[in-house]
Amino acid sequence: MQNLKQYIQDEILVRVEKPARYLGNEWNSIHKSWDKDKIKMAFCFPDIYEIAMSHLGMRILYGLINKREDFIMERCFAPWVDMEQILREKNIPLFSLESYRPLQDFDVVGFTLQYEMSYTNILNMLNLGGIALEREQRDNDSPLVIAGGPCVYNPEPLAPFVDCFLIGDSEELLPEFLEVLKKHKMGDWSKEKFLAAIKTMPGIYVPKFYEFKWADSGLLQEIIALDDAPSQVKKLIITDFDKAYFPTDPIIPYIEAVHDRIMLEVARGCTRGCRFCQAGIVYRPVREKSPKTLYEQAKKSIENTGYDEISLTSLSTADYSSIKPVIEGLLEKHAGEGIGVSLPSLRVDAFSVEIAKEIQKVRKTGLTFAPEAGTQRLRDVINKGVTSADLEKAVKGAFDAGWTQIKLYFMIGLPTETFEDVKGIADLAYKVLEWGQEVLKNNKNFKRIKVTVSTSSFVPKAHTPFQWEPQNTISELEEKQQYLKSLLKDRRITYNYHDAKTSFLEAIISKGDRRIGKVLKRAWELGCKFDSWSEYFKYDKWLQAFRECEIDPEFYAYRRRDYDEIFPWDVIDVGVTKNYLKSEHRKALQEALTHDCRYEDCPGCGICNRFGVDLEMFRGEQSAY
């Protein structure tokens, strides 16, 4: 592969944009010799380098798998369109970054599924890597194509292409999977036998052992597990999260990544119970790391990376039990070296602003709040436990501390939403302006206030209380966007919104089934890729693909489901029961709240008693420095 590497570096890299995307020899990258008895896996991220290199899951698995002498993990990302064109022209297969080997040379080609709109890139990468798309078209010696990540909780749209899915926390699952693979590879290799052997492993879903029967109405009638495969695949959860492997020597990207900093995962899971949120369900239960572990990992990370910022990541970092002492401890230790601490998101309350002030001592970061909905009624529907008083305290606190730019995130198209609720978003934005003027006037601060309102469009997701809900139509969403735009005419307010057509497709794929796989392939054949990049999103080609496959996209996005409907994703057991989701859905329609189990008693979602796990928290443990 030395020749390919030399050729690409001498002849091709000078012709592409940002050639440093393709070098593969960044600081902390791992280059192993390709011995015959090692298991080789390509970790594939179906988007470009800058996005891929921001992914914490890859950092974890890359470090973990490469620690093992008998395993090799290399990276492979979607080449940008200019590079792809040259690869296709010159007939060069898509290669891994570390050894410049074609994807087809690996034992395992594993994709992380971060968002549905990257699925056509998966097909494109397989094709560029010289691998047949459909699993049935691949022979015994083709690489195993596997997938993991948050979108595997509805694996079915990709079932025609992927040999097996890893459901759950991969730092435990993947090494076990590769271990079994290694044993099979040492003997007479039979992919058939291997897949048959792993189909009963916890957290492994092998789609070839499941048959889906549809009624003439198009509804799913039955999911049949074949050859003693489990009727439902339970996700695998790591317990004792505090002791779990965590990489303190991640690869330092050459090109600035979207998240280019130390990502210190303080907790996994969230129990706030926002009813639209899939991550809140599938990552349960909440597991925290101890402050002591965090301090150790922070120190090592700073030494090994040279980064000047630590982001304390999780689904809701302000909820981490010891967040304040941990921030104080980190700053006390490292602020002198010019190291800052940041949070990916804030809660809408005064406590979060206190935290933000703490952080701001070293580095000024923007302040973003996500009330999600404009009226109290609708916030109760989605179980976002935020009141207007919370927002007032948070915003006034922020202005008082010197911030003059506030970003507000909302969703439009939520179940039961009316135009009154949409108007509520504008009302809130104006209130924020008013609160800000008041505080700034009192403080004799004459800076100009800027409020940015961003709306995304609600996409009903599998395994959430809103999985039975239809999505607003594209025209409804666009009407709401225009209405809100007409209300937000103040020049101190900026309004951004997401493309409704993209949200429509996201809804179809995220609640899709095997039949959607056909559409994915056809859309890719018609030239769809980088669908999450607005300049490459080809909506008309997607519609053409649906027509040609004789599949009605509205059946997936706009249909209200019955409570007794069987869903394609019912084959995956995420721990939270369907009955609990139903009761949450009913409560939503009654505008009734469900409290957070970390503060009050158990509302009975099912994860802890059914999976024999518990919340892991370090409440009250103070700074251990």
Added chain:
Amino acid sequence: MHIRLMFQKLDTARFLSHLEMQQMWQRSLRRAKVPLAMSKGFNPHPKISFGSALPVGVASLAEYLDVELRENIELTGLKEKINACLPIGFKVIKIAEIPPKSKPLMAIINRAEYTIEQRVKVCSDDIATITDKFLGQEVITIERETKSGTKLKDIRSGIFSLKAQCAKSELIITTLVQTGSQGNVRPGEVLNTFLGFANLEPIGPEKITRKGLFVNVNGKTVTPLEVLEG
């Protein structure tokens, strides 16, 4: 304390843009535990400044950067310590302490020497004569893309010397040109005008290496390290 580093940017390091390289240096120096001085204000950043930016894809044998430190450190062994923390292709050659009030590299560097290698279809017979004629031109006009559109520019006065040889379809040009705030001649511009003038047809991409950056004061050309010695 202020220090000046001379370093190489070879091999795959040549594909890093100036911005990417700046990030790389900040992180590498921190890994090497070099006590970087930070700017004041809301967004503190280390006080590191570079000489002339290299185009992506161009290698260099002699680049420079100045670093301000928050405390005095021992220079012995520093080079090795930093080199152990640099990605492939980067290598520190020399480090010297500089006076705190030294003029920034950007302001003093005004000469750059390049070697340009280009495969061509057929070599010209008399490359020396062509070179003489090329340099004999009063004006060498190039087109340059600017924000306000394509502009014509004369680069002849910015080419101080140029030697070319061509054998076995391999053209090699060595040239000393102007760089910096007073005017900048890009090696690609020299190559393209020379190819056009000599009627040579290029095959494949060129390979450019910056051999040195210099300071020309009172007719004397010295390196940014030599200039310190006065």
